[in-house]
Amino acid sequence: MTKLILYGLEASPPVRTAKLTLAALGVPYEFVEVNTLAKENLSEAFLKKNPQHTVPTLEDDGHFIWDSHAISAYLVSKYGKNDNLYPKDLLQRAVVDQRLHFESGVVFANGLRSITKPLFASGLTTIPRERYDAIIEIYDFLETFLKGQDYIAGSQLTIADFSIISTLSSLEAFVDIDPAKYTRVTAWVKRLEQLPYYEEANAKGARTFTEIIKKTNFKFAS
Known part of the structure; x- marks a missing residue:
């Protein structure tokens, strides 16, 4: 190798x-x-x-x-020793691909980057209220995606879960979500947190990201 x-x-x-x-x-x-x-x-x-x-x-x-x-x-x-994380079955792969595009175009671009770019590139610390609303909409979509299934693209863990959890765990730096409202998302996050490699591969970096964001003293416009 x-x-x-x-x-x-x-x-x-x-x-x-x-x-x-x-x-x-x-x-x-x-x-x-x-x-x-x-x-x-x-x-x-x-x-x-x-x-x-x-x-x-x-x-x-x-x-x-x-x-x-x-x-x-x-x-x-x-x-990969098998295709579980990125299925070769065309219908299963299409769902995974859709979730990956959802992460890049909605969760990351419309959610995270639309906040972090003004923060770091322009030094703007007052974030427009619609950016908060965009994050809530992301959680609403994910709650719907997870209906009747344990993972974001179906019944098994895929790279779509990795893609979305990495950004979602970063959005937590901006918005506190009510677990009673988003029960499926909350259960899904806990499921991923139980992965033996989750702490080292994602949680540590997410905490570092949150620390960086807190130093900006950002606030959402009323």
């Missing part, structure tokens, strides 16, 4: 998605920190690896792959 290198910042939700996938597969790898807050991802050396200068970036035998969704699908396809 060739040596895998994962470049990224542990606080980053997409990086934690890749870490969860690698942990679930039991694939050894080297983690190289790239501090995006210090703009290390804009260095000449990193731009040669990933001209889009995003994390995570995966190096496998001299080849570079970026985007956590693409990385996770690649890892399961190449290193």
